[in-house]
Amino acid sequence: QVIAGTIIDVSQYGVTKNDGSDSTYQIRKILEMAKQQGATKIVFPKGKYDFYPDRAMQKNVYISNNDPGVKRIIFPLDGFENLEIDGQGSDFMFHGGVNPFVLEDGKNIKFSHFSVDFKRSFHSEASVLATGDGYLDIHIPEAFPYKINTAGILTFVGLQDSPPGKILIPKLERRIAVDNASDYQFKRLLEFDAKLRETAYMRKDIQTGNGLPAEKLPGDRNVRIFQKDLVATVGNIMTFQAKYRKYPGFVVSDSSDVVLDNITIHHAGGMGLLAQRSHNVTMQNSKVTPSEGRYVSTTADATHFVNCTGKIQLLNNLFENQKDDATNIHGIYVAVDKILDAKTIDVRLQHPQQYGFDFIDAGDTLELVHAPSMNTYSTAKVASSERISEEITRVVFQDKFDSRLQEGDSIAEVRDYAEVLIKGNTIRRNRARGMLLNSRGKTVVEDNYFHAPGSAILFEGDANFWYEQGGVSQAIIRNNVFDNSFYAQWGTGIIAVAAGIDNKYKESSRYNKNILIENNTFKVFDYAPILNLFSVDGLVFKNNVIEKNSAYPARAKYKHLFVVNHSDAVSIEKDNTFVGFEKSKEELTKFSTSL
Amino acid sequence: QVIAGTIIDVSQYGVTKNDGSDSTYQIRKILEMAKQQGATKIVFPKGKYDFYPDRAMQKNVYISNNDPGVKRIIFPLDGFENLEIDGQGSDFMFHGGVNPFVLEDGKNIKFSHFSVDFKRSFHSEASVLATGDGYLDIHIPEAFPYKINTAGILTFVGLQDSPPGKILIPKLERRIAVDNASDYQFKRLLEFDAKLRETAYMRKDIQTGNGLPAEKLPGDRNVRIFQKDLVATVGNIMTFQAKYRKYPGFVVSDSSDVVLDNITIHHAGGMGLLAQRSHNVTMQNSKVTPSEGRYVSTTADATHFVNCTGKIQLLNNLFENQKDDATNIHGIYVAVDKILDAKTIDVRLQHPQQYGFDFIDAGDTLELVHAPSMNTYSTAKVASSERISEEITRVVFQDKFDSRLQEGDSIAEVRDYAEVLIKGNTIRRNRARGMLLNSRGKTVVEDNYFHAPGSAILFEGDANFWYEQGGVSQAIIRNNVFDNSFYAQWGTGIIAVAAGIDNKYKESSRYNKNILIENNTFKVFDYAPILNLFSVDGLVFKNNVIEKNSAYPARAKYKHLFVVNHSDAVSIEKDNTFVGFEKSKEELTKFSTSL
Numbered sequence A, B: 001q002v003i004a005g006t007i008i009d010v011s012q013y014g015v016t017k018n019d020g021s022d023s024t025y026q027i028r029k030i031l032e033m034a035k036q037q038g039a040t041k042i043v044f045p046k047g048k049y050d051f052y053p054d055r056a057m058q059k060n061v062y063i064s065n066n067d068p069g070v071k072r073i074i075f076p077l078d079g080f081e082n083l084e085i086d087g088q089g090s091d092f093m094f095h096g097g098v099n100p101f102v103l104e105d106g107k108n109i110k111f112s113h114f115s116v117d118f119k120r121s122f123h124s125e126a127s128v129l130a131t132g133d134g135y136l137d138i139h140i141p142e143a144f145p146y147k148i149n150t151a152g153i154l155t156f157v158g159l160q161d162s163p164p165g166k167i168l169i170p171k172l173e174r175r176i177a178v179d180n181a182s183d184y185q186f187k188r189l190l191e192f193d194a195k196l197r198e199t200a201y202m203r204k205d206i207q208t209g210n211g212l213p214a215e216k217l218p219g220d221r222n223v224r225i226f227q228k229d230l231v232a233t234v235g236n237i238m239t240f241q242a243k244y245r246k247y248p249g250f251v252v253s254d255s256s257d258v259v260l261d262n263i264t265i266h267h268a269g270g271m272g273l274l275a276q277r278s279h280n281v282t283m284q285n286s287k288v289t290p291s292e293g294r295y296v297s298t299t300a301d302a303t304h305f306v307n308c309t310g311k312i313q314l315l316n317n318l319f320e321n322q323k324d325d326a327t328n329i330h331g332i333y334v335a336v337d338k339i340l341d342a343k344t345i346d347v348r349l350q351h352p353q354q355y356g357f358d359f360i361d362a363g364d365t366l367e368l369v370h371a372p373s374m375n376t377y378s379t380a381k382v383a384s385s386e387r388i389s390e391e392i393t394r395v396v397f398q399d400k401f402d403s404r405l406q407e408g409d410s411i412a413e414v415r416d417y418a419e420v421l422i423k424g425n426t427i428r429r430n431r432a433r434g435m436l437l438n439s440r441g442k443t444v445v446e447d448n449y450f451h452a453p454g455s456a457i458l459f460e461g462d463a464n465f466w467y468e469q470g471g472v473s474q475a476i477i478r479n480n481v482f483d484n485s486f487y488a489q490w491g492t493g494i495i496a497v498a499a500g501i502d503n504k505y506k507e508s509s510r511y512n513k514n515i516l517i518e519n520n521t522f523k524v525f526d527y528a529p530i531l532n533l534f535s536v537d538g539l540v541f542k543n544n545v546i547e548k549n550s551a552y553p554a555r556a557k558y559k560h561l562f563v564v565n566h567s568d569a570v571s572i573e574k575d576n577t578f579v580g581f582e583k584s585k586e587e588l589t590k591f592s593t594s595l
């Protein structure tokens, strides 16, 4: 029996290592015991541990910006306080469609010293053997099982992967495989440079569906795939983007003081770390990086923070090869669906991956926002709320709301917006952007290394698709190295604004404010924008070094380093240094309104 | 306010008819009120009522032989007693992925006088314009929206179908449509005869995936689809079988004394009526029939009963054009997954569509079954059970179980097996079989008309795929007309056994017992088996009239009306009448062991 405050060594409770056995059920029982008895640490003696879906705890979970549903949770952490899970350098291998860690209503929780991987990744990869008009010849390694059906359509399937000892009935296993195959669906292709291990220069996503016409070619697992816009370079890697985000690595909901320290996330079917409605979350000394042989780590963002408060800290991490941004820190807008009376409205979560995201409680202050301009015109205090469905909530305000409120307007929570510290991280080789900075709390980004194919830093937020609340109020970006970022797609400049403000309102909207960019090094290979801004109020670009190199071919369409539109008080100071450019500093620092 | 025992007229609580508006939320509130106040009847003034997903109550529901998941339930009926929902001839139109009626833990519940339909069916249909080697040219009516993507692959999608007044954001609607499209996936094709409105003579399912290579043809919504085994007759209808069974019409769980009276089910995305673990369920004077313009009604069985007790009655119904059997009445086997000690085992639900089917409670008696022979060798009483996951339950028995028990054996509940009365029904034009009789209670099938493309009556049960417990102990089949049943696939005879008994155990197993078949009329068009039996103990075929006609082309491969193997006490009485045959009665009634 465990005594409060003591340490549980899992090896003393039936968990064995390095033998491939399924430790899921024992972990459930250990967690129940730990909670009951107030243990403060669960220790895994260093080794390899395996976890299968069969005996996982199941629960319907809503995970913002990932796909909701009934999850099979390997570490269901609900209502824990003061607990550390210490892997002591162990490797946790997850099998099938499972959710590794789901923390809800926790306080003071630490995850340390272990790695997370999945035996069968939710995305797939192939090497490019040859190319032609409307087709690619690819070789698909054994790690990514696929089939070509009677109609000649290629899809990916799961591994035959059962815990030792399971009685296998072939007919039934095939039926179960059909169900499980939906976890391995794809929706688009993206080429990676095999040598640089990053997305190939200027390549973009090729939209497909889950399936491509295909033919078997001579040679083991060699296949020709057909679609008129297929393009790639022989020798490179074609990655098949997972359709769903069902299996994020760490989910942190409604919790406070949560730390990931020395964690390696090799893979997750969704985001690496998704924190929502949580207070003080830190990830440090950790890695998101693919396991050997794979080009892709997580199938979506490395980290992502929604409606969080307190402090968000990303310190000394490596974020590489994830299939989306290194981080995105934002709030959520709902739309006004129906005005019922002067105090009562129905609001609607708009993006299906936000369905079930509850944040409107009695006593909350909400901001009322004109959606196309993203201007906040009023606030209102909530008297009560009733959740009607995953997407609809009925809100009764304490007083009559501002009479300007209309159906279609947006609403978000006014809260203790998180302070953000992003320091000492390396971001590289991923798809899309580096950091999406959308917290209204003080945001400091320093001492990082950025090499993203899209914008290194993006100020986002919109109320027409993702419905993400943003708008920085004080952002400091200093002492970072921006190493040939924005060498492909996804953005309009190295540091850019992508807020979804209607063109006709850009002049009247100032969604992002007070941005200081100083003492950074920008390595660039052409005249793509270092800054591409609109609707910004107050930005100082100071004492930076901008070095031109020839790492990638220059793109003719880019001609201006500083593109500024509909903004106030944007200043490029005299103390910036430009090295290796043909043009003069005066010419280089002139604002343009177009590329 | 409603007074106990009184009637609620929905029109007095904000529900409007014939205006296309979404009545979902009002119905939720009315049901809450009805339960609180003990109303006995909810009345819908005759009209058309519409129901959308947006404001439906959501709940994770496990529905045997259908697909589990978080459902949007329009009529969530949980814990009701003594309630009638009287539609007074109304039409209920459901939109999108919703579950019309889910009754749980109810007592004395009646549904009467209304129809159920879906605006967009979960399956799709097309007419055949032309045929060729490895392709079909089809016309897809507007009721079945589809797309052909960049890769040239045809899939089906939902309708743009929102409640009036919803603000539509095009980019977001397209995103939502992508999610919803998964509801309209298909998995195989089946041809229907356009004139006879039944599955075409001798056609079988053509397995595909969700997607076929396709090309647009001249003419509106004309498409060529490719797969090497595509075959059809010009002018006929090709139906695309829905991949999932997520939206059955009526779900009845853990309830007693439930009646469907004068109900028309035009469509459901799954079974029409699925009753599980319920006592006394009747469907009468009702119809499962497609709405105008469609060839298919429900996408799976019309009715289906799992682990039910008391009386199951199907009286004076029409079951037509459903994409599977008219009924299947059975229990569920689980497999022994792990023996933990002499009293404790883990059992596993085997078929994914049974996951979450709980039936093992303290005090229950379970039968222990040798899976390949389906012989019950022992029983054991349950002390306690713990549900570990959707498929795994830990069972502790009161005493040590029979030492013959091994991992891989099957286990089912010994219960008050339902008495079954199937009387006065018409079964026709569906896919697959008529009645699957697998209850061990007295089973009477009389005064029915059968015209199914597969076996009219099948004795099923297996422990190797569906894990359905069966084995009749007393079945009476009398005064029915079997009108040219078994004119296509799905079975081995008009009345047949399909129990999943391993060949080497067929001689020692007698899974079905005491079957009386008398006073029926069999209309047949060739020498396909009227009876095809194995492992039966006791069957009397008496005073039936068998008439030969030429409704369909005769099939050369069938030569014997009575095929009997590994059975005892099977008797074809002298009083049967044979009309229109070339062969003598003696010849016709001789048993054969092969076709």
Ligand SMILES: [Ca+2]
Pocket: B359, B360, B361, B364, B413
């Ligand atoms: Ca029971």
